[in-house]
Amino acid sequence: MSRTPCSGAAPAYLRGMSDPRLPSSPGFWRSPVRGPWFTSVLGLVLLAGITVLFVTGLLSYAAYNPDLAPVNDKTPDKGLLGFYLFSWPTDPPWLYRLTQGVHVTLGITLIPVLLAKLWSVVPKLFALPPVRSFAHAIERISLLLLVGGALFEFVTGVLNVQLDYLFPGSFYPLHFYGAWVFFAAFVTHAVLRVPVALRNLREMRGAGGGDPLVSPRPDAPDVPDAPTVSRRGALGLVGGGSLLLFGTTFGRGFDGPLRRTAVLAPHGGPEPGGGPGGFQINKTAAYAGIRERETRDDAWRLEVVGRTGTVRLSRADLCELPSHGAALPIACVEGWSTSDQEWRGVRLRDLAALVGHDAPTDVLVESLQRHGAFRRAALRANQVGDERSLLALRVNGADLTPDHGYPARIIVPAAPGVLNTKWVARMTFGEL
Incomplete structure (x- = not known):
């Protein structure tokens, strides 16, 4: 075949x-x-x-x-x-x-x-x-x-x-x-x-x-x-x-002329202008939904919660506590950062001691912020215990501006910017 x-x-x-x-x-x-x-x-x-x-x-x-x-x-x-x-x-x-x-x-x-x-x-x-x-x-x-x-x-x-x-x-x-x-x-x-x-x-x-x-x-x-x-x-x-x-x-x-050459980089919000608060921000108070009446000295109170209960502090009360300073930058996840700013306020570990925590412990920080992520942020005990970690009330020799977190904000060395909570309303110390 x-x-x-x-x-x-x-x-x-x-x-x-x-x-x-x-x-x-x-x-x-x-x-x-x-x-x-x-x-x-x-x-x-x-x-x-x-x-x-x-x-x-x-x-x-x-x-x-x-x-x-x-x-x-x-x-x-x-x-x-x-x-x-x-x-x-x-x-x-x-x-x-x-x-x-x-x-x-x-x-x-x-x-x-x-x-x-x-x-x-x-x-x-x-x-x-x-x-x-x-x-x-x-x-x-x-x-x-x-x-x-x-x-x-x-x-x-x-x-x-x-x-x-x-x-x-x-x-x-x-x-x-x-x-x-x-x-x-x-x-x-x-x-x-x-x-x-x-x-x-x-x-x-x-x-x-x-x-x-x-x-x-x-x-x-x-x-x-x-x-x-x-x-x-x-x-x-x-x-x-x-x-x-x-x-x-x-x-x-970087601050100075180099910042102006970074035309394609993250800008981190509007240009901050001059003066003690003339350094970069990410979100303004208006963007975050902060109402001026909430941050007035006669209205705002900080709640500090811990082992022995809750303490409510006005800004005047905080100003009477021992004050400390730290030179720290702000660095954001978007890649921008500032040079060191001179912060002044109350140490986080001192606030923890007010509510019965003699040793540093974790803390949950809550903001008045209404819009955007990280209205609540947590910090570890090692961050709370650092002597440079502050509830800042002033920066560069002047009170915080509204866009920088007035009446009080967190500043912690080496922490991402979003964990440096602005417009702080409540702090809860203890194991999270």
Whole structure:
């Protein structure tokens, strides 16, 4: 019995690979700048940068003392992802200013590198066949999660520092869970691809085919376009974009002329003007819903609750208690910070002693604030016990302004700005 030779159309994925009109064809992607060397350099930069971002992000999470849930940590069902290693320290007092400043500034600076890396590997998203082996399947899944996670984390992060909450839900849990998904994919992809990237760089350096920075060559014969920019030029464009973003971002961590150059950075609310209260704020009294009649000296009272009961104190009563000073900055999660301001008020540990707590203990602080997050915030015993932790009544030699928390606000060394509660109405000392 004779056999008829097999005939007919080629498989669909082979047709897709040969048709230059389809993105699955190498000929569709015509820039010779794309290639293993360019992708490897960008990948190694992101490997270092994103690792720093993840570590500083975990430190930012720790700074909220997340075991004081659900007051400080509003992440639902976090399980093992919400591991808690230590109470956030109060020394050095600029710690959160540094870690969060690095987190936000580096994240914005890496945006051109991320976009260039995605541009360099976009042909792989359309490569056929979609899966060649189990290892290749894991790599493709990690790649999809990596690209999606990176875009999600960077976009939501930029929107948050600009105070543009266009995404559904709360930024805090969205960014938290997104970070873990993204970093898991990032680690998986790095384990699979970093050895390849290092090998590509070694092979290109030792190939003797010219400087890969100067003379880009097509990586395949079906990429016909002549180069319009060298790899050196492409890296220069990416690096220049990153330097531009860095230069227009990092100044928000400093006072003076540099703050005015940070045109793309988080502004932390309206410009504060001059005088003793002329330093950055995030939310004004009007935004927070503070009514002037509530903060008048004849109306406002602070309730201090503890082991021996409740004490109600007017501002005049507080001014009669022993007064202490501390030079401390304010640092916000959006990445901006101030220089040291001269605060003066009553130590938190002295207020705890008024209601029967001779040893430092946790405290729940409640504000008159009606709008915005963190109307209630908790502080750990080590923060309460620090001699620089104050219920501040004055700053820079003058009474607090309404926007800075008059009649009284919390100021704690190294704490995120949102834990330095303004317009304090009630303080409850004891285990939370």
